[in-house]
Amino acid sequence: MKTILRIQLMTMLLLGIMGINLVHAATPAQAAVKKPSVIRFGIPGASYGKPFTSGVGGIVHAKGLFEEEFRKDGIAVEWSLFKGAGPAVNESFANNLLDFALLGDVAFIINKSGGLKTRLIAGGAPAGNSYLAVPSDSSITSVTQLKGKKVAIFKGTVYSLVFNRIVARYGLTEKDFKVYNLDPAAAAAALKSKDIDAGLFGSDVFTLTTQGVGKIIDSTKNDKTSKYATGVLVTEKFAAEYPDITKRIVKVWLQAAKWGADNKDAAFQVWTKSGIPLSAFKKDYGTDPGKQIFTPLFDEFYVTHLKDAVHASKEKGIIRKEFDVDKFIDSKYLDAALNELKQEDYWDKFDAKGNKK
Amino acid sequence: MNKKSIIAWLLLSHLVLVPTSWGAETDSSAPEAVTGVGGGSLAAPGANGEPELKSQPATLEDIEGVRTEIETLREQWTRTYDNKTAKTTRPLQFSGIVQTRFTASEDKSVTNGYGGFDISAIILNLAGVLRRDYNEGKNISYLFSLVSPSGAKDFTVKPLDAYISYSILPSLLLDESYLTVSLGQQKKPFGLEAQATEDKKPTIKSAQSATLLSLDPRDIGIVLKGDLFPHVDSGFAYRVPLIEYSLGLINGSGPNSSDNNSDKDYVGRVVLNAAVDYNSLLRGLSLGANYYLGRKQLSLTTGTTTIADTGTQNRWGVDLAYVNTPVGFTLEYIRGEDEALSGTTASPVKGTVKSEGLTFTLFYNFGEQFVKNYKAQDRYDDWYPLTYQPFFRYDRFDPNTHKGGDRTDIYTIGFNWFFAETTKLQLNYNIKKEQTNERNNNEFLAQFQFGF
Numbered sequence: 001m002k003t004i005l006r007i008q009l010m011t012m013l014l015l016g017i018m019g020i021n022l023v024h025a026a027t028p029a030q031a032a033v034k035k036p037s038v039i040r041f042g043i044p045g046a047s048y049g050k051p052f053t054s055g056v057g058g059i060v061h062a063k064g065l066f067e068e069e070f071r072k073d074g075i076a077v078e079w080s081l082f083k084g085a086g087p088a089v090n091e092s093f094a095n096n097l098l099d100f101a102l103l104g105d106v107a108f109i110i111n112k113s114g115g116l117k118t119r120l121i122a123g124g125a126p127a128g129n130s131y132l133a134v135p136s137d138s139s140i141t142s143v144t145q146l147k148g149k150k151v152a153i154f155k156g157t158v159y160s161l162v163f164n165r166i167v168a169r170y171g172l173t174e175k176d177f178k179v180y181n182l183d184p185a186a187a188a189a190a191l192k193s194k195d196i197d198a199g200l201f202g203s204d205v206f207t208l209t210t211q212g213v214g215k216i217i218d219s220t221k222n223d224k225t226s227k228y229a230t231g232v233l234v235t236e237k238f239a240a241e242y243p244d245i246t247k248r249i250v251k252v253w254l255q256a257a258k259w260g261a262d263n264k265d266a267a268f269q270v271w272t273k274s275g276i277p278l279s280a281f282k283k284d285y286g287t288d289p290g291k292q293i294f295t296p297l298f299d300e301f302y303v304t305h306l307k308d309a310v311h312a313s314k315e316k317g318i319i320r321k322e323f324d325v326d327k328f329i330d331s332k333y334l335d336a337a338l339n340e341l342k343q344e345d346y347w348d349k350f351d352a353k354g355n356k357k
Numbered sequence: 358m359n360k361k362s363i364i365a366w367l368l369l370s371h372l373v374l375v376p377t378s379w380g381a382e383t384d385s386s387a388p389e390a391v392t393g394v395g396g397g398s399l400a401a402p403g404a405n406g407e408p409e410l411k412s413q414p415a416t417l418e419d420i421e422g423v424r425t426e427i428e429t430l431r432e433q434w435t436r437t438y439d440n441k442t443a444k445t446t447r448p449l450q451f452s453g454i455v456q457t458r459f460t461a462s463e464d465k466s467v468t469n470g471y472g473g474f475d476i477s478a479i480i481l482n483l484a485g486v487l488r489r490d491y492n493e494g495k496n497i498s499y500l501f502s503l504v505s506p507s508g509a510k511d512f513t514v515k516p517l518d519a520y521i522s523y524s525i526l527p528s529l530l531l532d533e534s535y536l537t538v539s540l541g542q543q544k545k546p547f548g549l550e551a552q553a554t555e556d557k558k559p560t561i562k563s564a565q566s567a568t569l570l571s572l573d574p575r576d577i578g579i580v581l582k583g584d585l586f587p588h589v590d591s592g593f594a595y596r597v598p599l600i601e602y603s604l605g606l607i608n609g610s611g612p613n614s615s616d617n618n619s620d621k622d623y624v625g626r627v628v629l630n631a632a633v634d635y636n637s638l639l640r641g642l643s644l645g646a647n648y649y650l651g652r653k654q655l656s657l658t659t660g661t662t663t664i665a666d667t668g669t670q671n672r673w674g675v676d677l678a679y680v681n682t683p684v685g686f687t688l689e690y691i692r693g694e695d696e697a698l699s700g701t702t703a704s705p706v707k708g709t710v711k712s713e714g715l716t717f718t719l720f721y722n723f724g725e726q727f728v729k730n731y732k733a734q735d736r737y738d739d740w741y742p743l744t745y746q747p748f749f750r751y752d753r754f755d756p757n758t759h760k761g762g763d764r765t766d767i768y769t770i771g772f773n774w775f776f777a778e779t780t781k782l783q784l785n786y787n788i789k790k791e792q793t794n795e796r797n798n799n800e801f802l803a804q805f806q807f808g809f
Contacts, residue, residue, distance in 0.1 A: 110592025
């Protein structure tokens with residue numbers, strides 16, 4: 001009897017501990033007035049050992065804009081900067097460790113295709129460049145010469161699709177290469193030590209070219225259809241529970257995007273905190289208009305790009321099933337924030353082919 | 358610190374720590390005063406009294422000064438490296454754990470009837486790569502560890518693991534099968550509990566079947582481990598093979614012992630995993646089957662006469678595991694068949710004693726430690742996610758299934774608290790129901806494990 005009592009007591013203790021998380025669930029009546037105690041925002045970054053990143057997210061994070069916005073409400077902001085980029089962010093989403101995240105298009109396409117309950121609430125222009133680089137003394141000068149060689153790609157990120165698109169121009173597929181899954185810092189180190197024959201990089205490629213250890217043999221710089229986009233995701237649960245907070249997140253995001261568009265060089269300077277030098281960003285985006293780099297709109301170009309990317313990701317085996325992009329995008333927060341900030345006419349709009357309207 | 362020193366430090370950090378120094382560059386054409394996290398501002402650059410950087414070309418004197426500073430710093434760094442850095446012939450990773458335990462038991466034979474503290478284990482690990490194959494990942498690696506075992510009155514040290522491994526198949530490409538061979542003293546590839554190393558065991562005391570059927574201790578021999586049909590979900594950096602297999606040829610005489618008979622023991626394990634995407638509910642589901650075929654020394658003494666023989670020592674088992682977040686379980690059944698001598702030396706009878714064990718563990722995690730990439734974030738402080746893991750275990754062992762009244766059932770209510778990267782606190786309350794004992798010898802154990 002004594003033992004049974006002990007078991008019962010210990011079981012109650014166990015169930016009590018297990019129930020800690022359950023009691024946090026809010027009732028619908030509470031939702032209208034409830035505020036989260038913390039907003040958890042995930043972002044790829046820290047590739048080069050510094051917990052900062054680039055893009056609009058890099059500005060919001062480095063300047064503490066969310067913290068400033070929500071301080072008066074007593075809401076804490078918890079940033080998670082993932083060295084593992086998109087795959088790491090998705091892993092955390094799957095384990096309910098994030099409310100929001102900034103992701104590259106392929107990463108959030110995988111996220112949605114994988115069944116995660118998220119919505120896209122702000123865009124990031126399909127303006128991201130990628131560069132295929134080889135060691136500076138390599139005899140390889142073209143993609144066709146790379147056939148059968150070792151190439152580093154950060155799989156599960158935008159580079160998965162970009163690489164496929166670059167090599168498709170030459171009638172090749174990923175299977176024509178020995179592909180190694182390396183993050184940018186590891187790929188840069190491997191290129192320096194010549195353990196790989198080529199690597200796919202972003203702006204950080206210019207640190208390699210400046211140091212004289214790498215040279216660019218191909219890129220998406222002048223190919224609108226092969227660039228990558230980004231976007232801000234929110235979990236459906238958080239957006240349903242805290243719609244006002246979600247709208248304020250987008251509003252701050254828009255403020256930062258406009259500041260970046262108006263002060264491009266200053267924005268680049270903020271991005272250097274990520275560990276990539278200013279000269280690299282200038283070489284990469286220096287000639288692009290600020291409004292083109294920082295636009296958060298879901299315009300025709302963005303939506304068309306996304307639909308193409310979903311289809312291409314399925315074709316290339318990056319995802320197993322396609323999904324409805326129109327249902328994935330939830331533009332009401334963006335529309336409301338654009339209206340409140342009177343930014344409706346500030347941003348340039350682009351047609352499906354990427355031409356300014 | 359003057360301007361020359363700052364420039365010299367920046368240049369030196371470029372030389373010594375190239376990747377981490379990137380971004381130190383500033384540009385006069387981008388005047389902007391960035392406020393750190395928490396001090397947000399979107400004022401236009403140069404506004405609000407923010408300083409604007411002016412372009413100032415370096416003079417020859419500046420550059421000479423920088424050169425001198427770099428030489429001085431290089432000299433200082435080299436001297437420090439020579440005098441204060443431990444060096445090894447090959448790359449070495451040095452780690453270890455210490456487990457400090459408190460035990461309170463109703464069993465008077467435990468800690469002399471008193472509750473008390475003891476050091477239950479001290480383990481030092483030395484691991485590294487002897488040959489790194491950058492092309493295909495066919496690496497040669499090693500692990501050598503020393504343990505001061507639980508209950509040792511003096512500080513005795515014994516080898517724990519001592520083996521060398523070679524990746525027979527390439528190990529760099531996630532979507533290809535892996536195969537390694539390991540030679541030396543190592544864990545036997547049998548079951549779930551027996552393969553868990555000391556620092557990874559969920560409970561303070563091992564499952565009865567793992568210890569009483571001699572599956573827990575290391576053995577000396579050669580073990581092949583591989584997998585087939587890997588499923589890769591690169592969107593979540595997740596790889597799971599459909600089939601994992603292990604095959605071992607070992608002495609069967611335990612750790613730090615030469616073989617005690619002319620036969621070798623064979624051990625094999627096959628695991629069928631749910632080859633699904635990361636975001637599937639079936640992730641972490643696996644079904645394993647194990648077989649151990651061995652022989653051991655037997656003896657029988659009557660009066661002053663002793664006869665010796667060898668007999669079989671066979672084990673087989675199946676296990677089912679669901680290791681996911683936040684809820685998971687493991688279920689393991691093991692059966693033992695041991696030949697034994699009975700009767701007299703004049704007319705010995707060789708019989709088989711059959712034993713069986715069943716272990717079921719149900720756990721619940723809340724916290725982030727078990728999310729692989731979440732804990733690999735980069736933050737400025739010594740951040741590490743906290744994790745709490747309450748669990749329940751039922752552990753049954755019957756040493757002779759043909760004989761009644763000798764079974765032991767242990768119910769464990771436990772709590773693991775992971776509060777730093779290498780540190781955890783374990784609390785176990787064991788309710789023991791021994792058929793050979795009228796009273797229950799319940800016990801409470803608390804174990805603090807820290808490592809480096």
